[in-house]
Amino acid sequence: PGGIIGHDSGFRDLMNDVALTWLLGMQIVIVAGCRHQLNERLGTTEENHELRVTDSNVLRIVKEEAGYVRFEVERQLARSLRIQSGLDKTAYDGNVVSGNFYSAQPLGVHDGVDYMFTGFVRKIEVEKIRQVLAQRDICLLPTLGVSPSGEVFNVNSESLAAVTAGALGASKVVYFTLSEIFLRHKIHDNK
Numbered sequence: 001p002g003g004i005i006g007h008d009s010g011f012r013d014l015m016n017d018v019a020l021t022w023l024l025g026m027q028i029v030i031v032a033g034c035r036h037q038l039n040e041r042l043g044t045t046e047e048n049h050e051l052r053v054t055d056s057n058v059l060r061i062v063k064e065e066a067g068y069v070r071f072e073v074e075r076q077l078a079r080s081l082r083i084q085s086g087l088d089k090t091a092y093d094g095n096v097v098s099g100n101f102y103s104a105q106p107l108g109v110h111d112g113v114d115y116m117f118t119g120f121v122r123k124i125e126v127e128k129i130r131q132v133l134a135q136r137d138i139c140l141l142p143t144l145g146v147s148p149s150g151e152v153f154n155v156n157s158e159s160l161a162a163v164t165a166g167a168l169g170a171s172k173v174v175y176f177t178l179s180e181i182f183l184r185h186k187i188h189d190n191k
Contacts, residue, residue: 002037035157
């Protein structure tokens, strides 16, 4: 979650742990959320993790905050990768790679509410992500997805992580949260 960035030592320690798991050979894809930063900018305290209506003004703020979060994750993780690589002179030098590794589509209108620029994953570019991972790099996914027509959509980070893990056939999915949340299966309602 974007809120962890505000916890200087906690964020740095988390990035060190991610770099250590990378050094041990784990292939890593990170989804960086920015809900905390967005709530601060909008003056809201949404903690229920429900989907927000993203109008054009909110979308502009999401773009700014997603860019900030992306840069901070890249900055701190690049530092951590260099430190971990320095411990093992035979280790490869890794990078953090971010880009359009998925496309999105609009959520649309539900129960009479037009979610405008709130979207969900249309397609994960599995082979492109695998190419990044094969180079021993870490793949970073922001929560802004682009449609084939070039529209930008605000995508829920938890959903993006789940869909990406499923598409990649990931053996592990780890969610970091600042507060307790429960993920439920939408068909079986299981936690």
